[in-house]
Amino acid sequence: MIKTRSEIGSENAWNVEALxxxxxxxxxxxxxxxxxxxxxHWPTIHALVGRLVESDLILKxxxxxxxxxxxxxxxxxxxxxxxxxxxxxxxxxxxxFARITTALxxxxxxxxxxxxxxxxxxxxxxxxxxxxxxxxxYRHYLExxxxxxxxxxxxxxxxxxxxxxxxxxxxxxxFCAINDTDFKFGNVQDSHGQSHPLTHGQYMVYLxxxxxxxxxxxxxxYHAKFKEYxxxxxxxxxxxxxxxxxxSRCRQYSSTLEASLKRxxxxxxxxxxxxxxxxxxxxxxxxxxxxxxxxxxxxxxxLYDLSAPITPDVDIRMSFDEAVQHIVDSTSVLGSEYQxxxxxxxxxxxxxxxxxxxxxxxxxxxxxxxxxxxxxxMNYKGLLRDVFTLAHEAGHSMHSTYSKQFQxxxxxxxxxxxxxxxxxxxxxxxxxxLLKTRTDKKEQIFLIHQKLEDIRGTLFRQTMFAxxxxxxxxxxxxxxxxxxxxxxxxxxxxxxxYFGPDVVIDPPGMVExxxxxxxxxxxxVYQYATGISAALALCNxxxxxxxxxxxxxxxxxxxxxxxxxxxxxNIAGVDMTSSQPVSxxxxxxxxxxxxxxxxx
Numbered sequence: 001m002i003k004t005r006s007e008i009g010s011e012n013a014w015n016v017e018a019l020x021x022x023x024x025x026x027x028x029x030x031x032x033x034x035x036x037x038x039x040x041h042w043p044t045i046h047a048l049v050g051r052l053v054e055s056d057l058i059l060k061x062x063x064x065x066x067x068x069x070x071x072x073x074x075x076x077x078x079x080x081x082x083x084x085x086x087x088x089x090x091x092x093x094x095x096x097f098a099r100i101t102t103a104l105x106x107x108x109x110x111x112x113x114x115x116x117x118x119x120x121x122x123x124x125x126x127x128x129x130x131x132x133x134x135x136x137x138y139r140h141y142l143e144x145x146x147x148x149x150x151x152x153x154x155x156x157x158x159x160x161x162x163x164x165x166x167x168x169x170x171x172x173x174x175f176c177a178i179n180d181t182d183f184k185f186g187n188v189q190d191s192h193g194q195s196h197p198l199t200h201g202q203y204m205v206y207l208x209x210x211x212x213x214x215x216x217x218x219x220x221x222y223h224a225k226f227k228e229y230x231x232x233x234x235x236x237x238x239x240x241x242x243x244x245x246x247x248s249r250c251r252q253y254s255s256t257l258e259a260s261l262k263r264x265x266x267x268x269x270x271x272x273x274x275x276x277x278x279x280x281x282x283x284x285x286x287x288x289x290x291x292x293x294x295x296x297x298x299x300x301x302x303l304y305d306l307s308a309p310i311t312p313d314v315d316i317r318m319s320f321d322e323a324v325q326h327i328v329d330s331t332s333v334l335g336s337e338y339q340x341x342x343x344x345x346x347x348x349x350x351x352x353x354x355x356x357x358x359x360x361x362x363x364x365x366x367x368x369x370x371x372x373x374x375x376x377x378m379n380y381k382g383l384l385r386d387v388f389t390l391a392h393e394a395g396h397s398m399h400s401t402y403s404k405q406f407q408x409x410x411x412x413x414x415x416x417x418x419x420x421x422x423x424x425x426x427x428x429x430x431x432x433x434l435l436k437t438r439t440d441k442k443e444q445i446f447l448i449h450q451k452l453e454d455i456r457g458t459l460f461r462q463t464m465f466a467x468x469x470x471x472x473x474x475x476x477x478x479x480x481x482x483x484x485x486x487x488x489x490x491x492x493x494x495x496x497x498y499f500g501p502d503v504v505i506d507p508p509g510m511v512e513x514x515x516x517x518x519x520x521x522x523x524x525v526y527q528y529a530t531g532i533s534a535a536l537a538l539c540n541x542x543x544x545x546x547x548x549x550x551x552x553x554x555x556x557x558x559x560x561x562x563x564x565x566x567x568x569x570n571i572a573g574v575d576m577t578s579s580q581p582v583s584x585x586x587x588x589x590x591x592x593x594x595x596x597x598x599x600x
Contacts, residue, residue, distance in 0.1 A: 002199065005087045005357045013086075014375045015350035019079045023092060026079055030099065033072045040110055042069055052117050053125065056132040059118075063138055066111050067409055073107055074369040076100045082375055085361040086353065088181045105166040112162040115145055116155045140562060141410050148263065151251040161250060168247075171239035172520040178229065178236075179515065180361055188221050190214040198222060200362030201379040207304060208383065210312040219304035223508040226515050233514040234484040240520045241476045256473045260523040264415045265564040270576055271466065271526055277582040278463040278529070279497075284590050285460050286500035288452060291593070293502050295600060301502050303495075303509045307453065314446040316384045316438075320354055323380075323387040327394055330433035331426065333543055334550060342398055345373065351397060352376040352390070363517075364389050366396035366423075370412045374400050384450060388427050395426030399557050407560035415565040416524060420531025421538065422557060427454065428539040441599060448596050455589045458532045459582075464498045466526035469519060487513050533581040534574045536588055541573050549573070 020026040040046035048062045077100045083090070084097040118126075129135055130142060145152075153161065185198035188206065191213035196206065198221060206218035226233060241256075248259035257268050293301040295310045309315070318326065328343045345351040356379040368374040374397030380386045399422035404412045431451050438447060471490055475482060491513045495505050518525045542553050556572035569576055 002197070003355075003357045005090070005360070008355065008357050011350075012354040013350070014082065014353040014377075015373070016079060016082050016375065018349075019075060019082075019372045023083070023096060026076065026096065029072070030076055030096075030103070033069065033076065033103070039106070041106055042110055045069070045111060049113050050117070052114075053121055056129050056134045059129055060134050060138070062114065063141075063410075066114065069107060071370060071409055073100070073104055075371050077104060078367065078369040078372055078375070082353075082367065082377075085377060087357070087359045088176075088361060089359040101169075102166070105162075108165060109159065109162040112158040113155045115148075115152050116158050118142070118145060119149045119152050137408060138410065144263070144265075144564075147265070151253060151259075151262070153251065157250075161247070168243045171236045171243065174236050175233070175240075175517065175520055178233070179517070181359065183225050185222055185225055188214065188217040190217075199356070201356040201381070204307065204385065205381055205383065207307045208309060208385070210309060212305070212308070215304045215308060216302070219302075219506070220508045223511055223515075227508065227511045230484045230488075230511055230514055234482065234487055237472075237487070237514070237519060238476075238482045241472050241482065244473060244522050245476050255477065257470060257523060264417050266417055266566060267577060270530065270566075271470070271523070273577075273579050274463055274526055274529055274582055275467050275470070277579045278460060278586070281583070281586045282460075282498060282500065284586055284593070285456065285498065286502065288456065288589070288593055289500060290502045291597065291600075300504050302504045303499075303506045306456075306503070309446070310449050311442050311446045314442045316434075316443065316446060317382045318384070318387055319382065320352075320380055320390075323390055326387065326433065327391045327426070327430055330391070330429040333429065334554065338398065338554070341401060342394060345397065345401070346394065349373055351394075352378055354378050354380050356381075364393055366393040366400065368397070368400055370404055370409050374398075384446075388430060388450075388454070391426045391430040392423040395423035398422065398426075402554070402557040403560035406558035407562055411560040411562040414560050417527055417530070417565040418534075418556075418568060420527050421534045421569070424458065424528075424532045424535035425539050425553075428535055432539075432543065445596065445599050448592050448599070452589065452592050452596065455532065455585065455592075459529050459585055459589070460498060462525045462528040464494050465516065465518070466523075466529065468494055468513065469523060469525060472519075473523075529582070530576055533585040534569055534576060536585050537574045537581050538572055 020029065034041045035043055042065075045062070045065050048058065048065070051058050052062060080093070080097045080100045083093040087093065121129075126146060130139055130146075135142065152158070180200075187195040188198045189195055190209075190211045196202070196214065198206070198218060203218060203222055206214050209215055244256045244259070248256040251259060253259035253262065255268070257271060261268055261271065289301060289306075292306075292308075292310065296305065296308060298305060324343070324346045328339055328346070331339050331342060351374050353376065360379065361377060362379065364376070364378050366374055366376050376390070376393045376397055378386070378390060378393070380390065396419065399414060399419070403414055431447065431454075435444065435447055438444065468491060471494075472482060472487070475486075475490075480486075488510045492505060492510045495503075495510070499505065513519070538553055538556075542549050552572050556568055559568045559571075566576055574581055
């Protein structure tokens with residue numbers, strides 16, 4: 001039986017009390033963050049409307065006042081969303097999450113004047129401010145706004161967009177409510193007729209099982225639920241895509257892709273180069289799947305077989321504490337300070353909410369704010385995949401820790417484009433550590449297979465999702481209706497192309513488009529693929545280099561958003577505007593495949 005939240009001991013729960021001791025304390029802080037109960041809720045900020053032209057000091061005051069309020073709201077939001085994700089059915093936490101979401105929306109509305117007013121200043125005044133000693137620490141922040149001048153609307157228009165922004169979140173919120181709370185999957189049977197409870201958390205556990213009947217029943221039962229509601233889920237997804245198109249057209253971008261990438265100064269060619277490079281190397285994936293079919297001894301390889309183990313008598317499992325020790329040990333190349341910070345966070349400071357409980361959000365993530373420790377949500381089962389997931393999220397958390405330690409508030413976060421680099425870097429360190437410490441031939445096969453699966457899932461699969469997401473937006477931009485059948489047909493075509501001739505494209509799995517939460521994140525998934533490509537390149541560079549290359553990587557972690565993400569990666573030693581990192585990652589995949597063939 002899945003435990004309720006009250007049955008989870010504090011030693012296994014994240015230390016959210018370090019942020020606010022309880023909901024009553026949170027409520028008091030929530031009330032105090034508002035200067036006024038009625039609009040404008042922040043009259044100090046409102047009093048600066050129309051005054052940016054006066055002086056650099058007024059501009060600095062406006063920035064500091066807005067960031068001060070936003071910083072407090074961010075802390076309130078962090079507590080509320082963590083509590084909400086512990087138990088998605090908890091009414092008090094749902095209410096507090098809704099309150100802070102509304103407050104952030106109100107803040108966005110009341111500060112929506114800032115960018116249009118800044119951009120309406122005469123060019124010579126803007127240049128004067130950019131060169132002002134008073135605003136030196138904000139120069140890049142201001143430049144990143146000014147470069148978007150062609151896509152920033154008037155004050156009135158920005159205010160209107162700010163008002164509708166909350167309603168535009170409804171598709172994602174609806175998907176989360178259905179997927180995380182409403183859907184129940186019942187039980188599935190294995191080849192012996194034994195029943196097993198199926199949840200989001202157990203789905204991948206069963207797909208990695210040696211029992212093929214259990215894998216098939218899991219795959220079909222899980223997707224049958226999404227098939228049952230495909231019309232509703234199609235409307236929800238279409239609503240999200242239409243939101244993206246609406247916002248990009250309002251801001252006069254040439255496409256939704258440009259709208260998503262331009263704020264971080266990432267050329268759309270990076271996205272297309274990823275797809276083109278992977279498409280040109282799909283033979284590597286087909287070769288791997290052909291080998292897997294042969295090793296498994298199957299006449300036909302189905303989608304529910306893709307994650308099956310090829311060494312059924314080897315199953316590396318670890319307790320949570322063992323996983324932490326291996327993860328910390330694997331990061332020795334980054335120095336003792338990094339290791340000590342990581343060990344303390346995962347153990348004493350309780351960064352991690354470890355195990356699944358009833359109504360807990362599925363999956364895993366790293367979260368937090370500038371004034372909190374990192375918080376890691378896990379649904380830890382003890383599988384090797386869980387160990388790598390923990391290493392992945394710990395990479396995010398250490399990136400956040402270094403960014404906040406070395407950057408001011410306005411640069412303390414980092415772009416989502418580089419977000420997956422540090423996390424995947426730590427996964428690669430863990431893999432290299434385990435390959436060195438596990439010398440048994442079967443365990444070597446197990447680990448190499450695991451790494452091949454990682455690259456398949458992170459580079460090939462996420463690129464397929466990126467291609468699908470681009471297709472949906474392109475069709476919508478060209479006024480093609482996205483029906484459930486079209487969504488399924490497009491997804492099937494990509495599955496056939498990516499998986500090749502040795503894989504049976506099972507019809508139940510073609511509704512998988514309905515269950516991917518990242519399709520609501522506006523061109524996010526491609527960054528998993530670029531992230532693993534950059535991470536593999538940087539990991540090789542650090543492990544083969546000396547102290548300077550390690551410092552280059554640590555400086556990358558410390559950079560936050562003080563410059564554009566492409567430039568940060570260039571400093572660390574990777575050029576993501578070229579095809580080389582992606583091609584090199586597939587070269588690594590081929591070399592691992594060569595090793596696997598020799599061992600088998």
